[in-house]
Structure formats: C-alpha cells, structure tokens
Amino acid sequence: MEASSNDTRLFNELIDIVIDHLHDDKASLAACSLVSRTWRNSGQFHLLESVTLLGVTSEKGLGLDAFLASVAQSPRIGHYVRELRVHGEGSWFGKYTPTELRALSLGPTHIRALVQLPALRRLFLFDLLWNSHRDGPEGLALIRGPAARRGLQKLVVQHVTSARFQDPGQIHDGIYAQDALDILSFFSAVDTFYFGTPRFEVDGCESPLLAPTDIVPHLRFPLPLHIGSLIADPDALDNARSSLAYDVLDHVCLSDGLHTFRAKIKPGDIGAVSHFVSTRAQSIRHYQLDMSAYIALARLGARETFSSLCLSSCTNLETFELHTPWYPPEHLWQYILVALASLPETVRRIHVCVYLTSTLPDCLADACAGLIAPDLAYMTRFPQLATLEFALRHPHGNDAAYPYRFQKCKRMIEEVVPAELKRGVLKVEPCDCLLTPALEPVCLSVLKPSKPLY
Incomplete structure (x- = not known):
C-alpha cells in the first residue's frame, strides 16, 4: 500500500x-x-497565471464581469491568477448614453471583488472608465468605509478616465483627482506604481480650470500608500492638470520608502515635483527624469531647474538618468552639465540620453558660454562612480548627417572627461530608444475556460 x-x-x-x-x-x-x-x-x-480581459462588459463574455462571475462559481480558479489586465476601448465621449456608460464603467464593487483572487500580485488597468458612484451607496461604502486594503507588486493605472467627464461642467472641479483617489483607497502597498493621468477629450468647455491649490483641500484622500517605485507620466498637454497629479501623489505616497522615482515632467510641473522630491530625497536611490517635453530652458534656466528638482538633496542617490529635450539646442549642453554638477558624490551610475541637434557647438566651452565650467574633473572624487554613459540620439532617426554628428559630439564629450574616467567608466554610444517609462507588451490572448474544466 x-x-x-x-x-x-x-x-x-x-x-x-x-x-x-x-x-x-x-x-x-x-x-x-x-x-x-x-x-x-x-x-x-x-x-490562469496571467489573464487579459477586454473591458468590463463584453458581448463575447471576455470582460471583467463575466470573469468574476466564473470565479464566484468556481472559487478554485481564483487562486491561480497572479496577473490581471483589463483593457478598455480608450475613447468614450459622445458614444454612449448614461445607462450604457454605467454598464461599461469600472466601479468599487469590481475592485473589491478582486479579493476572490488571493494570489493576485499585478494589476493593469488600461483605457477604462471609472465611476465611483456606479454601484450607489453600496459602492461608496466600500470606498469610504474601513474596507480591507491589499498590497500588490505592480499597479498600472493608465488612461483610466472618470466616467463623470461625460458632463463637461464637472471636469474643472477635481472630479478626476477624486476618482483616481477612490481607486487607490483599495490598496495599502504597491512595490511599483505606474500613474498615467487620463486623456481629456472634452471640447468646447469654457469654464476656467481651478488651480491645484483650490482643488486639493476639497479632496478625500485615502490612507497613504507604501510605494517603492513610482513612475509618473502626467498629461503632457496641460500644465495645471499635470501639476495637480503630482500634488495628489504627494498626499498619497508615504514620505519614506520611495526608492525609485521616474517622471516625465514639464516646466509647469517643477513646483509640484520639487515639493514631492524634497520630502522623500533621503530615501530615493534611483532618480530618472524624462524631460523631453521641457522646451522652455531659456525662460527658466538650467540652474533654477535642477536646484528645484532637488538633485543635490538626494544624498543616498545611486542611479541618475536624464532624457534631454532637443529644443532649444543652444542651451542643451549647459543644461546637461548643470544637471551633472548637481549630483551628490554617492552616485554610482549616470546615464544621459542626448538628442543630437542640427546645430552642435564646436566645443562644450562655447556651448556653456562661461556660465558653467565644461569640465567633469570633479567626478574623479565620486568614490563609487562605475558608469558614465552618454546615449546619443537623433530626433528624426538615423538620417545621413547622423554619423557625422555622432562623432563630433563624442569628441566633445571626451574632451571634458578626465583620462582616468575615460578609461574606466565613460561610454558614448548611439541610442534609438527612449527613457519614457514603457509598459509590458499587451497580450491579446484571453483565457475562456471550456465547461469540462468545471
């Protein structure tokens, strides 16, 4: 036996x-x-390790409603799901009646129902509508009551738009900010959080937008989240809404424990980002700035920019990555060298993605015009510096002038780098990739178990 x-x-x-x-x-x-x-x-x-669903409701039974119903019927399968992706259609306004929009929207009972997936570690929400009021008093009680909160390895909220934007008059009263906060009220800790504000597609609305300082005091914030790595990509078309996103994140993210901060910022974000980073500077180990949308260097100035971004305050910084703008070219290298001069000596790895403009200076001394020394000799005093990388990128691809520009720019960099760094840590290479935070490839295969499995 x-x-x-x-x-x-x-x-x-x-x-x-x-x-x-x-x-x-x-x-x-x-x-x-x-x-x-x-x-x-x-x-x-x-x-069932990774399940991809198409929207909340679906005629083919591939939506979140149908999947949660299957899990409720056969609870065993909920224990296998470690990753859940829900994809909406992305463009909503003017297409549906209020009743249809409510049925299509993600609501509090959907998020609360994820307790049926006890092994869930990664949640991706793409191009969806969110409606805090979808489920009436029952749903609002889940948001505002002492509901159980859960932790995740990764949470992605990209283009998750408030269903209440269907009413153009509400867009200016902080409705999106409150609805985004309502989503986050269901979570206690997230190792990696990607926060992309929605695309605002309401046209013809003439009401003035309230300033973030007017909106924030009226918001109901959940208990702070423990966030290890934050990837912030606010709306690139509107400074005020983008700044509001950082103000909201400042209230949501605990001030200690954030080890990685990746942000795509513009001049209008500087004040909000400055405050966000200043209260977390001691915990930040990896600081990555995508400033490709930052096209007003001449107006604000490089010193003011990087002083505001608190680089020197990050006294435990290990990795710094910078994706530069490509306009205006006459200030580009001054901008880069000021950023490098602002780094603390704890840094180990530096990566700068530089756009090769059509008006490269003959040397970095000319580019800096005496405003900052074009010399990186001070980096020899960085005891842990292991890598100094310059990735040179053409804004319009590899055109005929690219090899010449690349070689000219490489010589300029090598002239200002001390010999000992040039031999040990300097790397100058072409680059065809952006540092903009990228999400994992979308998997379009949707599991629809056959009846014999149950």
Whole structure:
C-alpha cells in the first residue's frame, strides 16, 4: 500500500514536470487540462497565471464581469491568477448614453471583488472608465468605509478616465483627482506604481480650470500608500492638470520608502515635483527624469531647474538618468552639465540620453558660454562612480548627417572627461530608444475556460 502511494506521488510529480515544460503553450495546456482533475489543476496553474480581459462588459463574455462571475462559481480558479489586465476601448465621449456608460464603467464593487483572487500580485488597468458612484451607496461604502486594503507588486493605472467627464461642467472641479483617489483607497502597498493621468477629450468647455491649490483641500484622500517605485507620466498637454497629479501623489505616497522615482515632467510641473522630491530625497536611490517635453530652458534656466528638482538633496542617490529635450539646442549642453554638477558624490551610475541637434557647438566651452565650467574633473572624487554613459540620439532617426554628428559630439564629450574616467567608466554610444517609462507588451490572448474544466 505504501509503495502504491509513492508511485502515485511520483506520477503526479512527473505530470507537473511535463506541464511546467508546456508553460507557454496555451493550446497544449488547455488540452492537458481535460485529461483528469490532477492534469486540470496543474494546467490551470499556468493557464490562469496571467489573464487579459477586454473591458468590463463584453458581448463575447471576455470582460471583467463575466470573469468574476466564473470565479464566484468556481472559487478554485481564483487562486491561480497572479496577473490581471483589463483593457478598455480608450475613447468614450459622445458614444454612449448614461445607462450604457454605467454598464461599461469600472466601479468599487469590481475592485473589491478582486479579493476572490488571493494570489493576485499585478494589476493593469488600461483605457477604462471609472465611476465611483456606479454601484450607489453600496459602492461608496466600500470606498469610504474601513474596507480591507491589499498590497500588490505592480499597479498600472493608465488612461483610466472618470466616467463623470461625460458632463463637461464637472471636469474643472477635481472630479478626476477624486476618482483616481477612490481607486487607490483599495490598496495599502504597491512595490511599483505606474500613474498615467487620463486623456481629456472634452471640447468646447469654457469654464476656467481651478488651480491645484483650490482643488486639493476639497479632496478625500485615502490612507497613504507604501510605494517603492513610482513612475509618473502626467498629461503632457496641460500644465495645471499635470501639476495637480503630482500634488495628489504627494498626499498619497508615504514620505519614506520611495526608492525609485521616474517622471516625465514639464516646466509647469517643477513646483509640484520639487515639493514631492524634497520630502522623500533621503530615501530615493534611483532618480530618472524624462524631460523631453521641457522646451522652455531659456525662460527658466538650467540652474533654477535642477536646484528645484532637488538633485543635490538626494544624498543616498545611486542611479541618475536624464532624457534631454532637443529644443532649444543652444542651451542643451549647459543644461546637461548643470544637471551633472548637481549630483551628490554617492552616485554610482549616470546615464544621459542626448538628442543630437542640427546645430552642435564646436566645443562644450562655447556651448556653456562661461556660465558653467565644461569640465567633469570633479567626478574623479565620486568614490563609487562605475558608469558614465552618454546615449546619443537623433530626433528624426538615423538620417545621413547622423554619423557625422555622432562623432563630433563624442569628441566633445571626451574632451571634458578626465583620462582616468575615460578609461574606466565613460561610454558614448548611439541610442534609438527612449527613457519614457514603457509598459509590458499587451497580450491579446484571453483565457475562456471550456465547461469540462468545471
């Protein structure tokens, strides 16, 4: 009898080995799941690891409502889901009646229903409508009451737009900010949080936009989140809304524990970003700035910009990455050298993505015009500096002039870098990639289990 038990255990282990080998072959996994209960459980462990859904409701039964209903009917499958992606259609205004919009919107009971997925670690919400009032008093009670909060490894909120923007008059009263906060009220800790504000698609609204200082005091904030890595990509078309996003994040994110800050910012964000970073400077280890939309250097000035961004205050900084603007070219290198001169000596890795403009100076001394020394000799005093990278990028691709510009710019950089750094840590290479935070590739395969699996 004991031998039979050992044989069965060995057989189950062999099944797991075979099915683990098929982890990325969904067709084969689905076929294996129909063999027996043991094969089904092992196959579904992989089949349900990452689930991609198309919207909240779907005529084909591929939406969040249908999936949560299936989990409620068969709770076992909820224990296999580690990653959930929900994709909406992205453009809503003027297409649906209020009743249709309510049915299409994500609401508090949907987020609360994720407790049916106890193994969930990564949640991605793309191009969706959110309606805090969708479920009436019951839903509002989940937001404002002492509901259980959960932690996640990754939370992505990209283009999740308030359904109440269907009424153009409400866009100016902080409605989106409050609805975004309502989503976050369900979470206690997020290792990596991607926050992309929505696309505002309401036209013809003439009401003046309230300043962030007028909106923030009227918002209901959830308990602060423990956020390890924050990727902020506010609306690039509106300084006021973008600044409001950082003010909201400042209230949401605890002041200690943020080790990575990645932001895409513009001149209108500087004040809000400055305050956000200043209260967290001691904990930030990795500071990554995408300033490709920052086209007013001549107006604000490089020194004022990087003084406001608190680079020198990040006394435990290890990695600094900068993605430069490409206009106006006459201030570009002054801008870069001021940024580097603002770094603390704790930095270990520096990466600068530089646009190669059509008007490169003959040397960096000319570019700086005496406003800052074009010399990186001070970096020899950085005891832990291991990498100094310049990735040179052409704004319009690899045109015929690119090789010449690349070589000229490389010589300019090498002239201002001390020999000991040039031999050990300097890297100057072409670059065809942006430092803009990128999300994982979208998986369009949606698992729809067949009836025999249940």
